[in-house]
Structure formats: structure tokens, C-alpha cells
Amino acid sequence: MNYEPLPQRVLMGPGPSNVNARVLQAMALPTIGHLDPAFTVLMDETMELLRGVFGTRNMLTFPVSGTGSAGMEACFVNVLQPGDRVLVGVNGVFGERMCDVARRCGALVTRIEAPWGSALDPEAVRRAAKEVRPRVMAFVHAETSTGVLQPVEGIAAAAREVGALLMMDCVTSLGGGAAVQVDEWGVDLAYSGTQKCLSCPPGLAPVTFGERALAALDARTTPVQSWYLDLSMIRRYWTGERFYHHTAPVNMLYGLRECLRLIVEEGLERRVERHRRHAEALWAGLEAMGMRLFVPREVRLPSLTTVWIPEGAEDVAVRQALLQEANLEIGGGLGVVKGKIWRIGLMGETSTPANVLNLLSWLERLFRRSGVKTGSGLEAAQRVLGTE
Amino acid sequence: MNYEPLPQRVLMGPGPSNVNARVLQAMALPTIGHLDPAFTVLMDETMELLRGVFGTRNMLTFPVSGTGSAGMEACFVNVLQPGDRVLVGVNGVFGERMCDVARRCGALVTRIEAPWGSALDPEAVRRAAKEVRPRVMAFVHAETSTGVLQPVEGIAAAAREVGALLMMDCVTSLGGGAAVQVDEWGVDLAYSGTQKCLSCPPGLAPVTFGERALAALDARTTPVQSWYLDLSMIRRYWTGERFYHHTAPVNMLYGLRECLRLIVEEGLERRVERHRRHAEALWAGLEAMGMRLFVPREVRLPSLTTVWIPEGAEDVAVRQALLQEANLEIGGGLGVVKGKIWRIGLMGETSTPANVLNLLSWLERLFRRSGVKTGSGLEAAQRVLGTE
Numbered sequence: 001m002n003y004e005p006l007p008q009r010v011l012m013g014p015g016p017s018n019v020n021a022r023v024l025q026a027m028a029l030p031t032i033g034h035l036d037p038a039f040t041v042l043m044d045e046t047m048e049l050l051r052g053v054f055g056t057r058n059m060l061t062f063p064v065s066g067t068g069s070a071g072m073e074a075c076f077v078n079v080l081q082p083g084d085r086v087l088v089g090v091n092g093v094f095g096e097r098m099c100d101v102a103r104r105c106g107a108l109v110t111r112i113e114a115p116w117g118s119a120l121d122p123e124a125v126r127r128a129a130k131e132v133r134p135r136v137m138a139f140v141h142a143e144t145s146t147g148v149l150q151p152v153e154g155i156a157a158a159a160r161e162v163g164a165l166l167m168m169d170c171v172t173s174l175g176g177g178a179a180v181q182v183d184e185w186g187v188d189l190a191y192s193g194t195q196k197c198l199s200c201p202p203g204l205a206p207v208t209f210g211e212r213a214l215a216a217l218d219a220r221t222t223p224v225q226s227w228y229l230d231l232s233m234i235r236r237y238w239t240g241e242r243f244y245h246h247t248a249p250v251n252m253l254y255g256l257r258e259c260l261r262l263i264v265e266e267g268l269e270r271r272v273e274r275h276r277r278h279a280e281a282l283w284a285g286l287e288a289m290g291m292r293l294f295v296p297r298e299v300r301l302p303s304l305t306t307v308w309i310p311e312g313a314e315d316v317a318v319r320q321a322l323l324q325e326a327n328l329e330i331g332g333g334l335g336v337v338k339g340k341i342w343r344i345g346l347m348g349e350t351s352t353p354a355n356v357l358n359l360l361s362w363l364e365r366l367f368r369r370s371g372v373k374t375g376s377g378l379e380a381a382q383r384v385l386g387t388e
Numbered sequence: 389m390n391y392e393p394l395p396q397r398v399l400m401g402p403g404p405s406n407v408n409a410r411v412l413q414a415m416a417l418p419t420i421g422h423l424d425p426a427f428t429v430l431m432d433e434t435m436e437l438l439r440g441v442f443g444t445r446n447m448l449t450f451p452v453s454g455t456g457s458a459g460m461e462a463c464f465v466n467v468l469q470p471g472d473r474v475l476v477g478v479n480g481v482f483g484e485r486m487c488d489v490a491r492r493c494g495a496l497v498t499r500i501e502a503p504w505g506s507a508l509d510p511e512a513v514r515r516a517a518k519e520v521r522p523r524v525m526a527f528v529h530a531e532t533s534t535g536v537l538q539p540v541e542g543i544a545a546a547a548r549e550v551g552a553l554l555m556m557d558c559v560t561s562l563g564g565g566a567a568v569q570v571d572e573w574g575v576d577l578a579y580s581g582t583q584k585c586l587s588c589p590p591g592l593a594p595v596t597f598g599e600r601a602l603a604a605l606d607a608r609t610t611p612v613q614s615w616y617l618d619l620s621m622i623r624r625y626w627t628g629e630r631f632y633h634h635t636a637p638v639n640m641l642y643g644l645r646e647c648l649r650l651i652v653e654e655g656l657e658r659r660v661e662r663h664r665r666h667a668e669a670l671w672a673g674l675e676a677m678g679m680r681l682f683v684p685r686e687v688r689l690p691s692l693t694t695v696w697i698p699e700g701a702e703d704v705a706v707r708q709a710l711l712q713e714a715n716l717e718i719g720g721g722l723g724v725v726k727g728k729i730w731r732i733g734l735m736g737e738t739s740t741p742a743n744v745l746n747l748l749s750w751l752e753r754l755f756r757r758s759g760v761k762t763g764s765g766l767e768a769a770q771r772v773l774g775t776e
Contacts, residue, residue, distance in 0.1 A: 004426075004429075006417050006418070006420060006426055006430075006642070007420060007424070007426050008418050009418070009420050009421065009424065011419065011420070011421060013421055015635060016419050016420075016421060016422070016635065016638060018418070018419070019418065019419045019639075024415075024416040024417070024418070024419075024639075025416055027412075027415050027416055027639060028412040028413055028415055028416035029394050029412070030394070030396050030397070030406070030407065030412070031399065031404050031406070031407045031412075031583070031589045031590075032394060032395060032397050032399070032404075032717075033397065033399060033401055033404060033717050034404070034590070036395070036397065036711070036717065037711075038392075038394055038395050041392075042394075065454055065455055065458070065591070066453055066454045066458065066616060067453055067634050067635050067636075067637060068634070068635065069615065069616050069633075069634040070453070070454065070616045070634075072615075072616075073614065073615055073616045097615070100615055101615045103611075104611055104612070104613050104614070104615055105613075193635065195419075195635055195638075201419045201637065201638055201639040201640075202419075202422070202635040202636065202637050202638055203453070203591060203637030203638075203639070203640055223491075223492055224492070225492050225493075225613050225614075226461065226492070226613075226614055227457065227460075227461055227485070227488055227489045227492055228454060228457050228458045228460075228461045244722070245457075246455045246456070246457040246458075247403060247404065247455050247456065247581065247583055247590040248455075248590065249455060249589065249590050249591030249640070250404060250583075250589055250590055250591075251407075251412075251415060251589040251591070251643075252589075252591055252637070252640065254394070255639075323424070323425075329420075329421045329424065334632070
């Protein structure tokens with residue numbers, strides 16, 4: 001048995017992000033029952049706080065008892081029936097995953113693609129929607145595999161035009177990574193995870209279901225294929241009668257409530273600005289070092305920066321050195337960009353000036369040590385950070 | 389917003405049980421990445437510790453990222469394909485739930501029933517197995533809705549006789565509630581939850597898959613209908629290559645490892661004896677008070693005692709008084725015994741002499757206050773506890 005203490009890391013990968021001590025301490029509060037009156041008060045408060053970050057008045061806004069991918073699956077299994085047509089935007093790993101999940105529901109999936117590192121073209125989406133006439137249109141707001149922030153307006157308009165339900169993955173944007181406005185945008189259902197910009201440990205998947213999504217659930221003629229994720233039962237526990245379905249992950253919910261309270265204290269808009277400002281500093285620093293960013297500025301995601309690995313630098317060796325020498329985690333590429341890009345997260349608690357400067361400094365040091373050509377990024381980053 | 393502090397409860401319901409402070413503190417350790425080398429060490433240690441409590445050498449023994457019901461679903465969706473025949477033992481809520489989950493997989497479900505409060509008759513199971521020739525036979529080892537401990541030998545022999553995969557729900561027995569011996573009994577796959585006798589907060593579902601269960605997974609001709617629970621992918625993360633599937637619930641795993649370490653320190657056999665001894669004391673006390681236990685002694689589950697609500701006592705009023713005046717939670721009945729029985733858990737950390745005596749004392753006080761006929765249970769309980 002290994003009883004070595006756990007390390008403390010600066011989590012600048014694609015998630016999890018660092019967690020505020022108040023959230024960790026909340027998770028260590030004594031467990032109470034999932035039907036305890038004090039717990040149902042906590043459930044209600046959590047739902048109201050989640051409505052705030054989603055930008056919605058949807059009653060059924062709550063955390064699914066699983067990680068972000070369980071949230072994705074909860075969205076698909078509840079509104080899809082076998083034979084339904086689905087249009088999925090694919091420009092990275094998580095769009096691919098959506099196709100996989102939808103197919104497992106027996107849906108007929110049409111893909112509308114864009115190159116990795118680019119956003120979906122709204123005009124192409126509109127043409128495809130008119131051709132396919134899908135029951136559901138799904139897209140990724142913030143692609144964690146590429147660092148692209150998808151503009152929503154054109155896609156939402158296309159969905160309205162053809163009467164499709166609009167589903168959004170906001171795993172890496174919710175909670176400050178980028179503005180999320182479910183109601184204003186006309187999104188019918190959306191899911192996220194706790195371990196990104198909310199800065200809670202992984203384990204819960206906040207979801208929100210609007211009236212049209214619930215109507216689709218109510219109109220089903222076949223049972224939801226997942227018992228665990230069947231919202232027709234789960235909503236009786238989360239709203240109203242508190243009917244037992246499964247035992248809620250009580251202590252995870254302590255943590256989620258606390259991180260949502262922290263967001264209210266900071267202010268969501270200020271938090272979005274903070275993510276943006278520190279990302280700008282990182283971008284300026286990386287470019288000043290001579291590195292090339294993977295995503296064009298106009299669709300670049302503040303919470304996750306992707307950058308080409310410079311010539312001469314070894315992907316795994318650099319990431320290992322950062323972890324071992326600096327206790328600093330960044331992410332490698334997935335799929336077609338594996339070994340070609342790094343993914344640098346500045347999410348939630350992790351989005352600080354100190355973390356930006358520290359990473360730039362370490363990259364520069366490691367590059368110089370192994371003879372990789374590099375400039376200095378600190379001054380450029382400092383200029384963006386200003387007097388903060 | 390409600391900022392009232394959370395109450396501290398003695399959790400003597402059907403789960404969650406009370407959690408050791410060491411487990412809570414472990415959950416509050418700083419989050420690290422799900423692919424961090426320090427985390428994979430923790431994963432390996434957790435798997436080895438879980439093998440110990442399951443009584444198995446099965447390589448694929450790990451916690452599913454969801455609560456116990458997700459574990460149930462993970463077992464069914466991975467080994468069943470549409471049209472497969474399944475024989476399910478039903479003598480309570482969780483046998484019913486198994487039927488529901490199996491049907492959602494497109495399986496042809498045959499039920500073999502016993503009255504609530506009784507165990508399944510192994511001879512009847514054997515006859516049904518020979519008639520149905522099921523691909524999977526599933527049963528509940530410890531029925532949390534009734535407090536019945538199912539003898540396994542006869543069912544296991546029947547499964548071997550017809551060549552069926554044997555699936556076991558050990559949610560309320562694993563970790564000391566009653567002996568669990570997956571390998572010795574010939575169980576092919578089993579699932580549990582963390583919030584019962586393991587005394588970890590809810591949120592993870594330990595499962596174990598033997599060679600025959602994995603062969604069934606490998607031989608599938610259709611995809612597993614749940615992406616989130618697809619073990620053909622998840623096992624690549626938990627064993628060997630650490631291939632990313634979904635982000636593991638890192639801090640929950642800190643807690644699970646710590647509660648498993650506590651079990652090793654106590655010794656699993658001693659822990660089983662402790663559960664048994666304190667349950668005996670509770671039973672003696674309740675009977676001395678004049679109450680009737682719901683389950684015959686020979687199949688009575690130590691970790692969860694069910695007792696008829698005595699004449700004149702009001703179900704909800706008594707449970708509310710216990711919660712409000714004593715901070716003590718017990719469970720009500722589910723389904724056909726709702727309002728008729730109480731469910732009293734003595735699981736993991738909650739199984740102590742003090743909790744037994746405290747509950748008996750409070751029940752007696754509340755009964756006397758509302759004119760319900762009662763004797764005294766303390767002496768009878770104390771005699772069983774002896775000099776402990």
C-alpha cells in the first residue's frame with residue numbers, strides 16, 4: 001500500500017481546475033440524508049444558483065449525479081427516440097462524442113463539420129437544418145479539445161427556423177469561461193460539468209431543461225433507455241414531491257453550492273471579464289515567445305487556450321517537466337492534434353495573473369534548457385495585466 | 389439565500405450512513421488531474437482495496453462514476469443485448485428496479501418472486517432457471533427495502549447449472565454489513581454503493597466484472613447503449629493504458645480510498661462481526677419493547693433492520709420527532725410497506741453500541757409521550773452488548 005501524500009498541483013490543463021478551499025471544506029461537512037429537510041433546502045438553493053449561471057428561468061435546472069459526459073447522455077436519452085433525426089455540429093472530440101451518444105439512442109445522426117480549430121459556419125448549419133429537418137440540433141459552445149468558442153446566434157436562428165430542439169454543450173464555458181445565456185439565446189436544453197470554470201471537483205453535471213425539452217420528454221412513446229438518467233422520474237425528486245429516485249451525491253452538492261456562492265460573491269460578469277483578461281495576457285505572452293496559437297482570435301475560448309508545440313520541443317517531456325518540477329499541469333492534444341498542440345486552461349480559480357506569469361516563465365526556462373528557440377513572454381503578458 | 393449551517397445527524401436510515409472524519413478530510417484534499425501519475429497510483433490502490441471487500445481477484449474491480457443505481461445499470465447494459473433472456477429475483481424495491489433496468493435494455497425479463505420480507509426460494513429459482521434458460525440471472529443480496537439477507541448458494545448453483553451469468557446487488561452488504569465472497573460464490577458481476585456499510589458519502593458505485601462477464605462484453609454485436617457506462621472504453625482508463633474516457637470524480641475517490649483503508653485497519657471479518665453484534669442488540673431491544681421485527685431471524689440483514697410500526701404510533705410524526713429532537717434519522721417503508729414499517733440502519737460508522745442504546749431510549753421516550761404501549765429495551769440490548 002502506498003501512503004504517500006497527494007501532491008498539490010496548479011491545474012492548468014483542460015480540467016479539473018483548482019478548487020477554492022471553501023469548496024473543499026464544504027465537501028468535508030458531515031453527510032446528511034438525501035431526504036433530510038435541510039438537504040432539500042440546499043437542493044433548492046443550488047437550483048436557483050445554477051439558474052443564475054445558466055442565464056435561465058427553467059424550473060428543471062439541477063446537477064445530474066455524474067460527470068459532464070453523464071450530462072450529455074442525460075440530454076440525449078431524454079429527448080430522443082429511435083429513428084429521430086439529429087443534426088450535430090462536429091469540430092472536435094466532444095461533437096464526435098455527441099454523435100456517438102445519439103447513435104446509441106437509435107437516432108439518425110447527420111454531422112455538420114468544421115475543421116478542428118474553426119467554428120461551425122452558421123450558413124452551412126442552416127442549409128443542413130433545412131435539408132435534414134432534425135428533431136434535435138446539438139452543438140458544443142466551448143470545444144475543450146480545440147479551444148474554439150462557437151458563436152450561437154446563427155445556429156439558434158437555424159434551429160428556430162426548422163423547429164428543432166436546440167441542445168448546447170457548455171462544459172467549458174459555464175461559470176465564467178464565456179458568457180452563457182440559455183434563455184436569451186433560445187437554447188432548449190444544455191449541460192455542463194463542475195470541474196471547469198465552476199471550479200468544483202469533478203462529479204456533477206449541471207443541466208437545464210426548458211419547456212419545449214420537457215414537452216418532448218412528456219410526449220415520448222418509448223421509455224427513456226437509461227433508468228439512472230430518466231428525468232421523468234428524477235424531476236419528481238428535484239422539484240416538488242421529493243420522490244426518492246437514487247441517493248443524491250450529498251457531499252458533492254455541498255461543494256457545488258459553495259462554488260456557486262463564490263460566483264455570486266464575485267459577480268458572474270466580472271468573472272467572465274477576469275477569464276477574458278487573463279487569457280489575453282496568456283495569448284500575448286505565448287505569442288511574444290514566438291509560439292503560434294491554434295485558434296483564430298475571433299473564436300478563441302478564454303478558458304482554454306490551444307497552442308502549437310514549437311519546433312524542437314517534445315510534447316510529453318515538457319509536460320512531465322512542468323508536472324515534476326513546477327507541480328503544474330497542462331494538457332496534451334487529443335485525436336488528430338495529439339502531440340501537436342498543448343491545451344492550457346485558465347478556468348475558475350486557476351485564472352489568475354500569477355498562474356499566467358508562472359507558466360510563461362517555466363515554459364521559457366524549459367525551452368532554453370533544451371535549446372528550443374524562444375523569446376520572453378513575461379513583459380507582453382504583464383502589459384495586458386496592467387496594474388492588476 | 390439561506391446560509392443556515394448544516395445539521396449534524398446520526399444517520400440510522402437506509403443510507404447514507406455516518407462518515408468517519410478521516411474520510412471527510414480526505415475528500416477535502418486538493419483536487420489533482422484524472423491523468424496525474426499520483427492519481428493513477430490512487431486508482432490502483434483503490435481497485436486493490438475494493439477487490440479485498442468484494443472477495444475477488446477480478447482485475448476489473450473499480451468504482452463507477454455514479455451512485456449505486458448507476459452501478460446496477462452499468463452491470464445490465466454491458467452484458468445484455470436486445471432479446472436476451474434475464475431471470476430476476478424480486479422480493480423488494482431493488483429487484484423491481486433490476487427488472488425495469490433490464491427491460492430498458494430490450495431484454496426479455498422473467499421474474500421469480502418472493503413475498504416482501506422473505507428470501508427467494510432456491511428451489512423455485514432453480515426450476516425457473518431451467519425453464520427460462522436465461523443469459524443472466526440477477527438477485528439482490530441485501531434488500532434495502534425489506535431488510536432481507538438472501539442466501540446465495542442455491543441461486544449460484546442454479547446459475548451454474550444453466551450456464552447463466554450471475555449478477556449480484558450487494559449495495560447494503562458490501563463492506564461489513566454481511567459477508568460478501570464474489571469469487572467463492574461464483575458471482576460473475578456485482579455492484580454496490582459507497583454510502584452504506586463502506587461509510588463513504590454517496591456518489592460512487594463499486595463494481596466487479598469477472599472473466600465470464602467480460603467475455604460477454606467482448607462478444608457483443610451491438611454497442612453498449614450507454615456511452616457513459618460503456619466498460620469496453622472505461623476499462624482502458626482503469627486498467628493499463630489510462631486512455632481518457634470521462635473525468636473521474638477525483639475527490640470522491642480520495643474519500644473511497646480512505647474508507648477502504650479504515651476497513652483494512654479494522655479487519656473485514658471483525659467489521660462483519662461488529663455489524664452482526666450490534667444488530668443483535670438492536671433486535672433484542674426492539675423485541676423487549678414489544679415491537680415485532682419484519683424479517684424472520686434466519687434471513688435477517690444485520691446492516692438494516694425492519695420493524696413493524698407499533699399500534700398507535702404515527703410513522704411520520706415519530707420520524708420527524710427523532711430528526712428534530714434527537715438529530716437522528718431512521719427510514720420509512722417503501723412501496724407496499726410504506727407507513728407500516730421503519731427501516732433502521734446500523735451501517736459502517738453508524739454501527740455502534742451508543743447508537744443502538746440512544747435510538748432505543750428515544751423510541752421509548754416518544755412512545756410513552758404519545759401513549760403508545762412499550763416496554764424497555766435498554767437492558768435487553770445491554771445484555772447482548774455485554775462488556776463492550
